[in-house]
Amino acid sequence: MELTAESIVFLIMSAITLGGGLLVVSARNLFHAGLYLMVSLLGVAGLFVLLSAPFLAGVQVVVYIGAIAILIILAIMLTPSVTQLPAIFNRQWAFNLALAAFFFVLLVSVVSPIMGELGVDAWNADFTQKNPADVPADSIVNLGKDLVDPDKYMLPFEVASVLLMAALIGAVLLVSPDKAKADEGGED
Amino acid sequence: MNLNEWIFIGLFFALGWALPATPIVLGKILAPKRPNQVKQQTYECGVEMVGSPWTQFRAQYYIFALVFLVFDVELVFLFPWALAYNQLGLFALFEMTVFIFLLVVALVYTWRKGALRWS
Numbered sequence: 001m002e003l004t005a006e007s008i009v010f011l012i013m014s015a016i017t018l019g020g021g022l023l024v025v026s027a028r029n030l031f032h033a034g035l036y037l038m039v040s041l042l043g044v045a046g047l048f049v050l051l052s053a054p055f056l057a058g059v060q061v062v063v064y065i066g067a068i069a070i071l072i073i074l075a076i077m078l079t080p081s082v083t084q085l086p087a088i089f090n091r092q093w094a095f096n097l098a099l100a101a102f103f104f105v106l107l108v109s110v111v112s113p114i115m116g117e118l119g120v121d122a123w124n125a126d127f128t129q130k131n132p133a134d135v136p137a138d139s140i141v142n143l144g145k146d147l148v149d150p151d152k153y154m155l156p157f158e159v160a161s162v163l164l165m166a167a168l169i170g171a172v173l174l175v176s177p178d179k180a181k182a183d184e185g186g187e188d
Numbered sequence: 189m190n191l192n193e194w195i196f197i198g199l200f201f202a203l204g205w206a207l208p209a210t211p212i213v214l215g216k217i218l219a220p221k222r223p224n225q226v227k228q229q230t231y232e233c234g235v236e237m238v239g240s241p242w243t244q245f246r247a248q249y250y251i252f253a254l255v256f257l258v259f260d261v262e263l264v265f266l267f268p269w270a271l272a273y274n275q276l277g278l279f280a281l282f283e284m285t286v287f288i289f290l291l292v293v294a295l296v297y298t299w300r301k302g303a304l305r306w307s
Contacts, residue, residue, distance in 0.1 A: 009198075031242075049194055059264050067257040074253045077245040144272030147265065148280040160265065161287040164258045165294040171254045172303045175247040 010050055017043030034073040041065050055140045251303050255295070262291055 020040030027033040041064045048057035146152045230237055269276075269284055298304060 049197075055268070063257075063260050063264060067253070067260040071250070071253045071257055074245070074249045078247055078250060080244045140268050141272045141275070144268030144270070145275060147268060148272075148276060148283045150279075154283060157265065158283065158286060158290075160261075161290040164261060165290045168254060168258050168294040169297050171251060172298050172301050175251055175303070176301065 006050060009046070013043045013046035013050065015043075016040070017047065019043075030076045030079070031073065034069060034076050037072065038065050038069045041069060055143070248303070248306070251298070255298060255304070258291065258294065262288070 017040050020036050020038075020043060023036035024033045024040060027036060041060060045057045045060035045065070048054070048060055147157045148154055230241070265287065266284070269280070273280075
């Protein structure tokens with residue numbers, strides 16, 4: 001890999017993503033693990049920028065870092081004890097290792113044939129050397145058109161709205177005010 | 189990918205790290221260290237600390253975060269739609285109205301159930 005500006009940024013962003021992920025799983029404090037998750041997600045946003053997908057990078061920051069990571073942290077704060085986990089490894093570590101290995105193999109086996117079709121040598125490729133003309137400048141406009149196109153993604157688009165509604169109503173049902181009062185802990 | 193457009197964001201990124209990191213590192217190097225029990229207390233607006241801050245928080249925080257998340261995701265759908273708005277017909281407007289209506293139903297439900305009231 002030649003050391004261009006893009007490949008340097010790629011290496012930095014990969015380091016942020018992987019380093020953050022490593023800290024997530026090794027943190028003794030669940031709350032800190034949630035914060036490290038944000039670092040890892042920020043690295044992924046940088047990788048999206050390198051892939052000429054600024055919209056996805058924005059979504060990554062706004063939704064994943066701004067909302068989902070916050071939701072995870074708040075969920076952690078609901079648990080009675082978040083600090084001083086007794087051990088880094090839990091009892092399911094072997095199962096989790098197998099699961100992670102399975103997904104790694106799955107990803108590689110899905111992605112490498114695509115790269116073969118494109119004539120890319122996966123191990124020596126310069127992923128950042130992409131012609132800007134390959135990505136249409138108005139790709140977000142096209143996304144907007146396809147989202148509401150009855151022949152394309154209209155149904156998933158409306159189903160997404162039903163899903164969001166169900167998520168909100170379900171959460172309110174689970175944490176109804178009387179229930180919240182019952183398990184009110186120390187706060188503020 | 190034309191990275192030049194992103195140099196400014198990179199600069200802000202670097203500056204955003206450097207600005208808080210510099211005083212922290214400088215303080216570590218320059219400040220004299222004579223700690224005692226009072227000095228090492230967590231500073232919280234001069235109020236004396238009572239107990240551990242690592243307590244269980246109430247579940248209502250979660251509802252607020254979830255309401256925020258739902259409308260955050262709505263924004264992700266609204267943005268491409270709004271960019272393509274000039275090239276879309278009346279039907280697209282109707283579709284988005286249905287989309288937003290369903291979310292408003294969820295919001296009204298949350299509101300009426302009193303989940304947004306801080307009790």
